[in-house]
Amino acid sequence: MQQFAFEMRDISIRYPHFSMENLNLSLPKGQVMGLVGVNGAGKSTTIRMLMGLVKADAGEVKVLGYDLPAQQVQAKYDIGFASDDMRLYKSQTLQWHMDFIHSVFPQFDQAYAKELLKRFELIGDQKIKGLSHGQRVKACLLLVLARRPKLLVLDEPTTGLDPVARDEVISELADILRDDERSVLFSSHNTHDIEKLSDQIAFLDRGKLLALEDKESYLERWGRFRCQLQPNASETVAGAVSIKRNGQLAEVITDQCTAEYAVELQQAGFKVLEQHRMSLEEIFVANVKRSR
Amino acid sequence: MPNTQNNIQNNTLTSAPANPRNGAFSNTQMIKLLIIKDWQLMKKSLAAYMAGGVLVIGMMGMATPLMFNIGAVLMITLMIVIGARSSVELVVNEKKDQTLAFMMSLPITAQDYALAKLCSNLALYLVPWLLLVGGMLLVIVSTPIYHGVIPIVVLVSVFILLSYCSYLATALLTYSEGYTVTVMIITNLLLNGFILWILRMPEINQTLEAPTASWNSTSISMLLAGIAMIIGILVLTASLQKRKTSFL
Numbered sequence: 370m371q372q373f374a375f376e377m378r379d380i381s382i383r384y385p386h387f388s389m390e391n392l393n394l395s396l397p398k399g400q401v402m403g404l405v406g407v408n409g410a411g412k413s414t415t416i417r418m419l420m421g422l423v424k425a426d427a428g429e430v431k432v433l434g435y436d437l438p439a440q441q442v443q444a445k446y447d448i449g450f451a452s453d454d455m456r457l458y459k460s461q462t463l464q465w466h467m468d469f470i471h472s473v474f475p476q477f478d479q480a481y482a483k484e485l486l487k488r489f490e491l492i493g494d495q496k497i498k499g500l501s502h503g504q505r506v507k508a509c510l511l512l513v514l515a516r517r518p519k520l521l522v523l524d525e526p527t528t529g530l531d532p533v534a535r536d537e538v539i540s541e542l543a544d545i546l547r548d549d550e551r552s553v554l555f556s557s558h559n560t561h562d563i564e565k566l567s568d569q570i571a572f573l574d575r576g577k578l579l580a581l582e583d584k585e586s587y588l589e590r591w592g593r594f595r596c597q598l599q600p601n602a603s604e605t606v607a608g609a610v611s612i613k614r615n616g617q618l619a620e621v622i623t624d625q626c627t628a629e630y631a632v633e634l635q636q637a638g639f640k641v642l643e644q645h646r647m648s649l650e651e652i653f654v655a656n657v658k659r660s661r
Numbered sequence: 662m663p664n665t666q667n668n669i670q671n672n673t674l675t676s677a678p679a680n681p682r683n684g685a686f687s688n689t690q691m692i693k694l695l696i697i698k699d700w701q702l703m704k705k706s707l708a709a710y711m712a713g714g715v716l717v718i719g720m721m722g723m724a725t726p727l728m729f730n731i732g733a734v735l736m737i738t739l740m741i742v743i744g745a746r747s748s749v750e751l752v753v754n755e756k757k758d759q760t761l762a763f764m765m766s767l768p769i770t771a772q773d774y775a776l777a778k779l780c781s782n783l784a785l786y787l788v789p790w791l792l793l794v795g796g797m798l799l800v801i802v803s804t805p806i807y808h809g810v811i812p813i814v815v816l817v818s819v820f821i822l823l824s825y826c827s828y829l830a831t832a833l834l835t836y837s838e839g840y841t842v843t844v845m846i847i848t849n850l851l852l853n854g855f856i857l858w859i860l861r862m863p864e865i866n867q868t869l870e871a872p873t874a875s876w877n878s879t880s881i882s883m884l885l886a887g888i889a890m891i892i893g894i895l896v897l898t899a900s901l902q903k904r905k906t907s908f909l
Binding site: 422 | 688691694698701702758759760762763765766767768769770771773
């Protein structure tokens with residue numbers, strides 16, 4: 370039987386300007402899941418429910434075998450959480466924060482924390498107010514990673530970072546996440562970051578789960594065809610997610626991109642001129658447009 | 662290693678961390694750690710305020726009417742500043758500075774967090790409040806100042822404590838700087854009115870220059886009413902916090 374790091378079943382939650390209906394999402398243990406969505410898609414709400422911070426109106430949330438939010442205290446001992454809006458105490462040093470976290474989590478690995486200090490090029494005795502945004506993000510990650518949590522939940526940790534700092538953080542995370550025991554949920558609206566880190570990718574929009582697949586499946590199944598329209602071209606083509614017509618030309622996007630699909634297009638009066646693979650970002654945008 | 666770090670580490674060493682996997686789980690240890698954390702964040706400011714308090718008590722101890730009155734005004738100001746600073750710094754700013762997200766990641770519930778905040782704020786205010794009020798009373802009884810002022814000193818101090826509890830409750834229930842500052846302004850305005858009101862009361866006014874403290878039914882009733890209101894506010898705050906289902 371497959372074991373899950375978390376399971377969300379039939380989750381519904383309603384706010385004045387946002388609602389989520391019947392969300393089902395689960396992450397097998399040891400996997401890295403990327404949660405992609407635009408601002409307001411429901412990523413943070415999903416994560417807050419997983420942390421027991423927000424109670425769903427309906428549905429069931431289980432994290433590492435604990436029912437949330439009822440058993441959030443027990444669950445949080447094994448969940449590491451960092452988000453882009455997380456700040457540390459400005460007047461205190463990073464070392465103070467490390468000591469504080471150590472006092473809360475007995476499993477805090479001091480040696481690993483020191484190693485991360487070096488890898489992230491941070492200084493323990495430096496006050497938080499003197500750190501750049503990139504350094505603050507790294508400091509938060511250090512505090513989380515050195516606890517060696519079973520589930521790591523990262524809510525847009527790379528938002529607001531300059532390209533160099535972002536690359537550094539992603540590279541370090543990719544290196545650290547090689548640990549097969551650790552399950553990770555990583556949310557971002559940046560598909561490039563998600564692509565580098567994730568095994569599975571979930572697309573979320575307006576509180577709905579649009580798709581959940583592994584990265585390779587997305588890249589294999591989705592394709593874009595540039596076609597010349599024949600006089601007998603039909604209005605629609607089976608398997609087309611979108612068809613953009615421009616005079617005698619058309620661009621067809623499909624999520625059923627097989628070797629036979631070009632033949633099907635041909636038979637529908639679309640002469641294929643070019644075939645392209647799509648980036649994850651393009652696939653995400655096509656998914657969102659289809660759902661709206 | 663700085664003392665702050667020693668304190669945290671000592672705490673870890675002296676009391677075993679709560680282990681959720683060992684049956685009956687209590688979060689008392691986490692609440693204790695949060696209170697220690699708040700103490701560490703505030704201790705430098707508190708030390709500075711207490712140094713100011715010693716200075717003010719020294720002024721009052723000169724026992725001249727002018728110095729005593731100036732000292733009394735400064736003491737009231739100091740008590741208000743300590744309360745305002747700790748409730749804004751430890752509650753409102755935790756949300757404003759986004760350190761609340763950091764706290765949310767710890768193994769605590771919204772209720773644990775609120776209880777820790779209530780305890781730490783009360784302790785961080787009550788300790789200097791008691792020292793300052795005690796210092797003032799000590800000055801009064803050990804100098805030629807009329808002991809008849811003791812009831813009014815106690816009543817004003819309790820009113821300041823009541824004001825503090827009001828804006829602490831507002832801060833804890835709303836995490837809003839706007840609402841908290843509004844309650845601070847209102848309670849400060851009410852304090853002026855309260856002082857003028859009790860000074861005009863014959864039962865208080867006529868005993869101000871008495872050689873001994875005169876606790877009559879009026880002053881005792883006011884004192885008991887103030888204490889009852891403080892307890893009421895704290896109980897109400899704790900019960901409203903208990904009903905919260907979301908941290909945010």
